[in-house]
Amino acid sequence: MNQTLLNNRYRIIKTLGCGGFGETVLAEDTQMPSGRYCAIKQLKSATSDPQVAMLVRDRFRREAAILEELGEEHRQIPRLYAYFQENEQFYLVQEWIEGVTLSDRVAVSGPLAESEVCQLLADLLRVLDFIHSKRIIHRDLKPQNVIIRHKDCKPVLIDFGAVKEIVATTAVQQSGSGATSIVVGTPGFMPAEQAAGRPVFASDLYSLGLTGIYLLTGKTAPELEIDPQTQEIIWHSEQYSISRYLAAVLNRAIQSYPRDRFPTARAMLDALETRSANPGPTQATIAVSAPPSTTTPAHKQDYKPLLIGGAIAVAIALGIGVGASGIGSKPERSQPKATSQESAATPEAKSPVKTNVETLEPKTAIRNPPQYRREPEPQPVRAIAPEEAAPAPDATAPEVYSNPDSDDPLQQQALEVAIPEASAIAPTPQEVEHAAPSETSELSLTPTDPIDGENHSRPGSEPTENNPRPSPEEAIENYYSTLNDRNYQDSWNQLSPEFQTEYHGQDPQSYNGFWEGVDRVDIDRVVRTEQQGDRANVDVELNYATPDGGQTSEVRNFQLIWDENNQKWLIDDSNLN
Numbered sequence: 001m002n003q004t005l006l007n008n009r010y011r012i013i014k015t016l017g018c019g020g021f022g023e024t025v026l027a028e029d030t031q032m033p034s035g036r037y038c039a040i041k042q043l044k045s046a047t048s049d050p051q052v053a054m055l056v057r058d059r060f061r062r063e064a065a066i067l068e069e070l071g072e073e074h075r076q077i078p079r080l081y082a083y084f085q086e087n088e089q090f091y092l093v094q095e096w097i098e099g100v101t102l103s104d105r106v107a108v109s110g111p112l113a114e115s116e117v118c119q120l121l122a123d124l125l126r127v128l129d130f131i132h133s134k135r136i137i138h139r140d141l142k143p144q145n146v147i148i149r150h151k152d153c154k155p156v157l158i159d160f161g162a163v164k165e166i167v168a169t170t171a172v173q174q175s176g177s178g179a180t181s182i183v184v185g186t187p188g189f190m191p192a193e194q195a196a197g198r199p200v201f202a203s204d205l206y207s208l209g210l211t212g213i214y215l216l217t218g219k220t221a222p223e224l225e226i227d228p229q230t231q232e233i234i235w236h237s238e239q240y241s242i243s244r245y246l247a248a249v250l251n252r253a254i255q256s257y258p259r260d261r262f263p264t265a266r267a268m269l270d271a272l273e274t275r276s277a278n279p280g281p282t283q284a285t286i287a288v289s290a291p292p293s294t295t296t297p298a299h300k301q302d303y304k305p306l307l308i309g310g311a312i313a314v315a316i317a318l319g320i321g322v323g324a325s326g327i328g329s330k331p332e333r334s335q336p337k338a339t340s341q342e343s344a345a346t347p348e349a350k351s352p353v354k355t356n357v358e359t360l361e362p363k364t365a366i367r368n369p370p371q372y373r374r375e376p377e378p379q380p381v382r383a384i385a386p387e388e389a390a391p392a393p394d395a396t397a398p399e400v401y402s403n404p405d406s407d408d409p410l411q412q413q414a415l416e417v418a419i420p421e422a423s424a425i426a427p428t429p430q431e432v433e434h435a436a437p438s439e440t441s442e443l444s445l446t447p448t449d450p451i452d453g454e455n456h457s458r459p460g461s462e463p464t465e466n467n468p469r470p471s472p473e474e475a476i477e478n479y480y481s482t483l484n485d486r487n488y489q490d491s492w493n494q495l496s497p498e499f500q501t502e503y504h505g506q507d508p509q510s511y512n513g514f515w516e517g518v519d520r521v522d523i524d525r526v527v528r529t530e531q532q533g534d535r536a537n538v539d540v541e542l543n544y545a546t547p548d549g550g551q552t553s554e555v556r557n558f559q560l561i562w563d564e565n566n567q568k569w570l571i572d573d574s575n576l577n
């Protein structure tokens with residue numbers, strides 16, 4: 001940006017920063033009486049194709065509208081004053097936040113006090129709660145993207161990646177890489193699912209958790225120790241005199257699997273606030289403990305197969321940035337308001353993995369869907385839908401659009417990586433081993449056909465003389481069906497004793513209490529990922545409806561254990577084993 005008057009209106013005062021997508025400048029608005037300052041972000045997009053240019057413009061407008069809505073409604077998000085296009089470049093004119101970024105603050109003053117960090121985390125969780133309620137995932141939360149505003153010392157969240165994605169998507173189309181989603185994010189602050197192009201709301205919680213640890217320790221994830229056994233990040237909170245409670249909250253936020261983190265920003269906030277009200281360790285344990293995870297940690301720089309929709313999505317955690325659309329369906333749909341206790345104590349309430357519309361694997365058709373299954377409502381897509389993109393052939397490798405080499409992790413730019421279709425990436429033998437369990441199937445959810453009432457054959461489920469068992473899928477269906485019928489005693493009896501103890505202290509009342517806060521649960525799909533003898537594993541896509549009209553989805557992984565005495569499957573949490 002070298003003109004002194006941008007769009008014949010904005011006088012450039014100085015450059016604030018240069019990113020992979022362009023420059024950000026501080027400018028004076030010459031058409032406002034106050035000559036107010038604004039931050040103008042340039043998004044470079046050079047294209048000679050008029051059709052592509054039109055597409056980019058449309059998307060840019062749409063995304064600007066979303067940013068406008070966010071900034072209008074929340075004071076800790078910069079207002080969008082205007083957007084324009086000039087000389088084939090796009091510009092966003094935003095409220096200038098006078099203050100200091102969290103990264104600069106730590107660089108100057110060193111790690112922050114725990115009380116201040118708690119306050120900042122709580123403030124940021126409220127911002128995340130707000131943007132998540134709009135079905136938007138930030139995808140690039142990190143210390144450089146939070147400015148502590150001078151006038152009120154409040155943290156302001158900047159740099160929403162959605163608009164950058166427009167430009168990158170277009171670049172991908174033009175390069176013909178065949179990418180299906182664009183990854184936006186920053187190494188060291190981004191979880192693996194985001195690196196796989198499948199960010200969920202809890203991805204922002206992961207980034208916030210690592211931001212919190214950075215504020216307390218001055219260290220980013222790559223600078224922290226890794227447990228050689230579990231590959232989890234160890235940050236020795238006692239070394240920094242961090243209370244066990246806050247450490248537990250942060251540790252849960254940075255769990256590798258989204259389902260092991262807090263289910264929502266609100267739940268994490270509840271946990272933080274519970275601490276202020278009840279500093280006792282017992283309360284702390286209840287509110288924040290997550291089931292031990294046996295999964296590969298997010299920060300581990302390798303490939304990680306995820307079984308989603310029967311397809312292998314290869315998480316590309318190459319130590320480079322990530323993210324995808326993150327903007328999804330109906331804004332009025334809200335998360336269920338689970339309390340931290342509920343969410344921690346009840347695995348069914350964990351991790352509303354509402355995969356954004358753009359990156360969701362197409363759902364495979366379910367044979368004989370259960371009669372109670374609700375038809376999915378049409379979802380207005382607020383993000384840049386990949387199908388809008390001109391199809392490009394031959395995806396072979398991730399394409400890195402920006403990878404500024406920097407020794408300082410905090411100076412690393414957000415990276416944009418095009419994720420090729422999963423099928424185009426040959427899985428390693430290790431991935432195949434993980435992703436191809438001994439028996440993998442996606443099956444009908446109903447034991448009997450709703451039309452003719454017959455029990456149609458299904459792999460592994462036919463009741464024969466030698467195999468009188470119901471299938472694990474049927475057990476899952478039956479479990480949720482009894483829950484929807486409010487037959488809690490029956491559903492309680494379908495849980496393993498370990499499950500009952502771990503999540504409800506063997507107290508059916510706690511279980512009943514939780515489910516009374518849920519209107520109904522619909523199973524969108526059950527995928528059996530493994531079965532060996534008396535044990536089976538299933539991935540279940542669930543959709544919860546709450547009495548206030550809210551809905552949320554998640555993918556749960558259950559282990560089922562055959563109870564020979566009672567001739568039934570018992571549902572267990574796979575994380576307990």
Ligand SMILES: Nc1ncnc2c1ncn2[C@@H]1O[C@H](COP(=O)(O)OP(=O)(O)OP(=O)(O)O)[C@@H](O)[C@H]1O
Binds near residue numbers: 024094159
């Ligand atoms: N609304 C704003 N008010 C004040 N400063 C801002 C604002 N937006 C961005 N900045 C500052 O401008 C600089 C550039 O930030 P910006 O997020 O736009 O780009 P970047 O992070 O360098 O690159 P990229 O967009 O590729 O991630 C940073 O120092 C940031 O703190």
